[in-house]
Amino acid sequence: MGITVSLDGEAPLKLVYQSTDQTKGVNKLGTFDEYTLHFYKDTEVSVIVKLRNYGEFLLGFVDGRIASENPFMRRKSFSGKGSIAITIDEIEGIHSLMANYQHNDWWTRPHFDPDLTKLPAQTVSLLWESDSTYYRLLPVSGPVFRTDLKGGGGAEGKGMSVMLSSYQGGLQRVEALAFVLGIGDDPYTLADRTTDAALKELDYPVLPRERKSYPEVLDYLGWCSWDAFYQKVDERGVLAKAEEFNDLGLPVRWMMIDDGWSTIKEGKLQGFDANIDKFPEGIAHTVAMLKDKYGVKWVGVWHTIVGYWGGIHPDSSLAKTLGHYLYRTADGSLVPYPDPAIGFGFWHAWHGYLQRQGINFVKVDSQAAINNFLQYERSVGASSAAAHQAIEASVALHFDNTMINCMGMAAENIWHRPKSAVSRNSDDFMPKSQNGFREHALQNAYNSYYHGSFYWGDWDMFWTINHDDQQNAVLRAISGGPVYISDALGQTNPSLLLPLLYNDGKLIRCARTALPTMDCLTKDPTRDAVPLKIWNYAGEAGIIAAFHIGEGGKTLACSLSASDIPSFTDKRVVLYEYFSQACRLLEPGESLSFMLEPDACKLFLLVEVKGKVTPLGLVNKYASPHAIMNQWSKEGSDTIRLREGGRFAFHMQGVPTRVLANGEEQQLISIGNDVFEIVCDGFQQEVVIEINWD
Incomplete structure (x- = not known):
């Protein structure tokens, strides 16, 4: 690690590392070990970097100062942009990464090249994978300073830099929580954990989504x-x-x-x-x-x-x-x-x-x-x-x-x-x-x-x-x-x-923000011959959309498994594809292979098998399990309450003897692989489905 400071009207100044102090403590985030690194240039410019390690994450603080012995003389001050750069020569063992960077004034997009020197300026999040472990470096935008990442700045121009900017100028002190670094096996939990650690330290200038x-x-x-x-x-x-x-x-x-x-x-x-x-x-x-x-x-x-x-x-x-x-x-x-x-x-x-x-x-x-x-x-x-x-x-x-x-x-x-x-x-x-x-x-x-x-x-x-x-x-x-x-x-x-949507215009909205599945999270689906797979939850079910957004016009070989949905890894699921109505059981550890044509998509539902009857919901809707309000069983029957009527499908071991919708017997349609369907679209309000067997 090195420190470079930028002062108004002067060339960048590289500081000299002096010493490290180590202490222990406890605060609202937990027990920590703190390492304080001191950097100086003569006695005029100094920067202290504090690394506060809580185990699963580390907070990085910066405190830079310019000493001014004669306040009536021309004062030196930190540049408004790139006031302080923490330079990192190398991060070992990066297998793949996904960064998000601000590519214009308004928007961000992803970057996938694992060469850190090519990390774009104004990178606002960096995730990398090494031997099935994920690391997340999150720059913080605080009450005064904004922190960004960018490639280069380390020894021989390699590595990357953590840049602090006020965009104001005239400041003689730079004091900020600069970044959070986290580690974990689950990249999705890691994102929330590192964000919440920063927000809690800053006393929540913005609430987390949850x-x-x-x-x-x-x-x-x-x-x-x-x-x-x-x-x-x-x-x-x-x-x-x-x-x-x-x-x-x-x-x-x-x-x-x-x-x-x-x-x-x-x-x-x-x-x-x-x-x-x-x-x-x-x-x-x-x-x-x-x-x-x-x-x-x-x-x-x-x-x-x-x-x-x-x-x-x-x-x-x-x-x-x-x-x-x-x-x-x-x-x-x-x-x-x-x-x-x-x-x-x-x-x-x-x-x-x-x-x-x-x-x-x-x-x-x-x-x-x-x-x-x-x-x-x-x-x-x-x-x-x-x-x-x-x-x-x-x-x-x-x-x-x-x-x-x-x-x-x-x-x-x-x-x-x-x-x-x-x-x-x-x-x-x-x-x-x-x-x-x-x-x-x-x-x-x-x-x-x-x-x-x-x-x-x-x-x-x-x-x-x-x-x-x-x-x-x-x-x-x-x-x-x-x-x-x-x-x-x-x-x-x-x-x-x-x-x-439902009949009243209410959206059939998935439970959280959708995310790329882990097998494409650090890959570029426009170039790497992989589909863009996005997961979410619909009710208690998982849902995965797969898109072919690659260049070149070739058919794409793809695969899918229950482990693409966090918390579904060890589950036995019914897998249903919306457009083809293809359905099958998927055992834990088993995967489905499928093909995607250019600019095509597929939509898969993954519903855990918990008993004799596994309801898929209203399959005339994209996120069909969302319509399932509850389900209960008794000897010889299962009952499912739906938000409204439509095409209701379910998987069942065996053949039902009778299916009722709000007490009216329904015609049963077999669509193969132990999946059955009834059409109860005449009911505009809640529907109670009763499935009976011998």
């Missing part, structure tokens, strides 16, 4: 205006789409009016209400029509973290009446004040107005722009924390914490949203990109590894009539997050959506 409440609104099917109308959205188009949904009998329960509705001038917000040319009677009229005439339960609107892309217009009435809640940046932009107690006033005024117009929730875009507006004036941690605290306080007051965070996968955003539960998990859905699904699926699956410890991922809207429509539907089915479409007028295919 401690958040998922918004009720986003448990239902929705529609967003963006890809349907882009910035040409208006009342006529929105109402026409709502009428179309009614005509199709599609239970779309919420609608989001995206960018294009606002009153703007020169790319800046000018007023709270909608553009009068597009919404002549105001946003309240549109909302009332959607709710009263078309039965839409919730309506949301879009805005950015600073009002509009360029902030608030300085000559607007908003600037005059709410100026005390606004801040003029060095470049003249006007944004909500970067102090939560003050900035809240702007959001409270706007959100209060929107609430009175009938708006129920918001999508908040361009979040990573906070640092673009305020760098050099505020530290990256302070500006982000202030912005998110202010807006989330208002959203909690007016919209019951219901918001979709967007364009905010910069680390400072992820680590500083206090309570909001849902955040975009990838770059935009690109409906007109012929190969766009590959990158979209790749980002969503692998970003979930680090992002899912903080948020339910929003895997973005999609089109139901598109060259990738089926794959997109399956991807959303397993995601565990919101499902919403952005179809244009006359371009909705209800049959693609019905397997995603």
Whole structure:
């Protein structure tokens, strides 16, 4: 390990290692051994690195100082970017890795090359595997400093660097929790454990996902205006789409009016209400029509973290009446004040107005722009924390914490949203990109590894009539997050959506954030001749979606086993594939081989065999076991309660003598391999299935 510091206006300075102290202690995280490493350059610049080892994880703290003997002389200070670099020459034994890095201002994507020197700048999570053991290095974005990883910086330019940045400049001290390093056999538990250790040490600037409440609104099917109308959205188009949904009998329960509705001038917000040319009677009229005439339960609107892309217009009435809640940046932009107690006033005024117009929730875009507006004036941690605290306080007051965070996968955003539960998990859905699904699926699956410890991922809207429509539907089915479409007028295919939801429009939503299976977690499915397999839970069952997103156009040989689902390794399961209806028993340790054509997908259900009858649920739905509310047995029969009717399938050893649905005898259909099906789609509410045998 080495230390390099960057001072304003000077060449990087490599410090000299001096000594190490060792102590023991105990705190809220447990018992630890602490190693304190001292680095100096003369007496002017010093850095202390503390490594606090708790066994399964280690916290890394940095304390850098510049001594100033003559305070009236020109002062040296740490550079705003790359203030301190902890350099690591080598990590031995890396067999494979998966890193997540911020590839532009807004989004992250995965990286798989095990050569550490090629680790991209602004890497926000690093997982590597060595002899079946996993290691996870998590850079921390704290109250002042953001930490990133990047390749190189060690001896002869090898290894990697842990970089601390304030983006402010002028600081003579760098004090921060810089990273967490964890070790374990289960990479999924490792992700949550390392994240929670950091959050607990920081006193929870953001709650982990497991401690958040998922918004009720986003448990239902929705529609967003963006890809349907882009910035040409208006009342006529929105109402026409709502009428179309009614005509199709599609239970779309919420609608989001995206960018294009606002009153703007020169790319800046000018007023709270909608553009009068597009919404002549105001946003309240549109909302009332959607709710009263078309039965839409919730309506949301879009805005950015600073009002509009360029902030608030300085000559607007908003600037005059709410100026005390606004801040003029060095470049003249006007944004909500970067102090939560003050900035809240702007959001409270706007959100209060929107609430009175009938708006129920918001999508908040361009979040990573906070640092673009305020760098050099505020530290990256302070500006982000202030912005998110202010807006989330208002959203909690007016919209019951219901918001979709967007364009905010910069680390400072992820680590500083206090309570909001849902955040975009990838770059935009690109409906007109012929190969766009590959990158979209790749980002969503692998970003979930680090992002899912903080948020339910929003895997973005999609089109139901598109060259990738089926794959997109399956991807959303397993995601565990919101499902919403952005179809244009006359371009909705209800049959693609019905397997995603119940009759009332409620989503058949998986239990957690979906993740790549362990056999592809550190492999690149676009290049390594492996499928992208994503797992989740549906009720008590496991669910795996397999996609062929590789290049080259060749058929892919794939395999699947119960061990692809954590906690299913030793289970005997019934394996059912949605599209082919193929079904078989899978013993512990046994695998299924299958083939995938380019740009194709399969969807597998894995249901543990616990008794004579193994219900698969409503197999006309993607995540069919989700519909199983409970099951009980008595001598000669099993009873299963379903959320609603449909095509109910079950595996049984033997042949049933009679099957009843709400007391009515049903025709039994054998679909092979001891799997049977009944069609009870005449029941719109709960259904009690009774399966009898001799």
